[in-house]
Amino acid sequence: MKTRKFTLLLMYFLLANGLFAQFWLKQNIDFALPSLGYEIRIVDDANAWSWGRGGAFSSGSWDQSYLDYSFGRTTDGGENWSSGTFPFNGTEGDLTSMAATSAAKAWVSFVDFSTYESTIYTTNNGGTSWVEANIQVGANWVDNIHFFDNDNGVIIADPASNEFNIWTTANGGDTWQKVSNANIPNATDNDEYGVQGVFATQGDKIWFNTYNNRVYYSEDKGKAWEVWDAPQGAIGLGLQMTSDEEGNVYLAVINFNTGRYQFFRRKNSQSEWTNITPPDNNKFIYFTSIPGTGKLIQLNNSDTKTRISSDRGDSWMVVDSVDASRKNFVFFKDAVTGYAFSAVTASGTKEILKYSGSPLSGLLSSVILDVELTTYPNPVSTTVNVKMKSNTYNDYWILINDLDGNLVYKKEYAHINRIDEQVNTENLPSGVYTITVCNSKGAMSKKILKI
The missing domain is CATH 2.60.40.1930 (Macroglobulin (MG2) domain)
Incomplete structure (x- = not known):
């Protein structure tokens, strides 16, 4: 049975990532309860949602509570944030994923630790109220929820009887259909869990990683699936994944024993992974593609450098080495729209950082400057x-x-x-x-x- 162990291991990396402060504008999120920010889901230039896990600051780190969760929402491009809580607060469990399709509509998955059953909650009024969605997930640990557009979405849950449990919707979540086991390759065993929160999308395509570092992928919004073998020589667990417009998928595998990472790239049309691990692969990285630019951005918690790549990760260009403000997760919609959580304090995550559109935007874009x-x-x-x-x-x-x-x-x-x-x-x-x-x-x- 999957436990909260993965989340606790992840905390080290959340508190260690950094990004240069001058690129960001601080905005007060002030979660309804003291919380550590986890995810930011960008809907469009104006609208974004986020959520955080409760707890208390102790000995320089966040001692998590699995009883309290908060969400934040902006409708004006990150200038102002409203906050609220969820109806499952007070029940010990794990909020595992969030998706959002508009200023009003969002989804979250929650696993009750007393039963290990997952429930999907949704709001249609900007979080004023949350109700159980019209889907019975049952005793399946949900790893990811994603909506490709307003209508089409997918829910991915851990395997039972060596079969991953996946549902899709084509009507905005009004009804859900379970994907036939015949359309999903078998898990190696029931312990080949999906890695919570680790997935990538591009158009109708979606990929997710497992604890065996095998990558499942679908080209039709989750209706039919194939699986890739783990990258040859991968040691550890794939904790970061992204994709670009060319259909390249990138996977970072962290070795918990050495603290070093490996970096791999692959396309659906290719038969194997390419190892593109740079020589300076100390510690953990956070990386993501910048949609619409063909660029990758990478942060490395072993130094203060921030790197970008214009050649699919084959080489990296250092653009700054300032580390004046610690960050947690970082999310980009395009070269000018991005958010990050500020470092956790004794009061939790109090600020969301809005990307300011500095000269880094030009480096991330594919535009040749007219000078x-x-x-x-x-x-x-x-x-x-x-x-x-x-x-x-x-x-x-x-x-x-x-x-x-x-x-x-x-x-x-x-x-x-x-x-x-x-x-x-x-x-x-x-x-x-x-x-x-x-x-x-x-x-x-x-x-x-x-x-």
């Missing part, structure tokens, strides 16, 4: 001149990275339309470097040779 950019001399020995001219005023960055993506120089500018910078390169090793100028609209890069 005049010149860099000289090339090759360079001691000093490189970076000149930029734009027709509009904006906040800008200059980044210089080596071929391995390491950040060797960064400078930030506020509300300018010209840059005339001389950068000392005398102490840089010989080699090729990329100079990037970016603002919130896009980015432009030039290569130089240091001799």
Whole structure:
């Protein structure tokens, strides 16, 4: 029987992730009860939902309570948040997943620890009231709920008799149909649980990971399923998953004994996983794709660096190494809409951080910046001149990275339309470097040779 052990193991990683503070605007969420924020479900530019688990702060960490849960909701793009509680509060159990389709409608799954039965709750009035949904899940631990659109959704629960339990709806959750066992490959055994909260979607496709690191996937909104074998050489448990517009699926596997992670990529059309683990794979990472950009963003709790990838994880570019504000989960809808939970305090998670649309937006987008950019001399020995001219005023960055993506120089500018910078390169090793100028609209890069 699955227990709350997974959630407790996850807490170390939740409290360890960091992201650069200057990209975020603090907004008060003030959960109805002291809570640790877990998930943020972004519906659109204006609407998002979140939830947190109750407890108390003790010895520098959050001592979780499985009796109290709160939710938060915004309808104005994260400027203001309202909060409420759930009808199952007071019953010991686990809120395992949340989905939302509008400002008014959301779903959560709750597992009662006394019976290990799951119940699906829904609201149609922005959380003013919650009712049991029209589906009997029974003694099946629900791992994930997801809606592809207003009408089509899927519920994924752990196996019984070696069969995963999956339901779909095509009418916004008014009725649900259980997927035939014939359409779902067997679990290896009843202990091959789904990993709670670890799934990825792209269009009609959905993937979820299991405790054996096998990945189940569906191309038709959950009606029929296939399964991939675990990545060869994977050691540990896959705790992060995302996908991109090209259909690539990314899985991060954490080894609890060493604290190191492995990073894998695969497409539905491919027969095996590709190991794209970078050499600096210490500790746990949080990563996600940025929809609409073809980019990945990665945070690593062993250092303060934040990295982005433009080539499906084959290489990473460091864009900042500031760690002034701790974060928990981070979620993006696109290059300009994103949220994160602030670090837990003695009063729980008090703030949600709204992504500010800084020059990082330009790096995350695929837009080439409309500016005049010149860099000289090339090759360079001691000093490189970076000149930029734009027709509009904006906040800008200059980044210089080596071929391995390491950040060797960064400078930030506020509300300018010209840059005339001389950068000392005398102490840089010989080699090729990329100079990037970016603002919130896009980015432009030039290569130089240091001799």
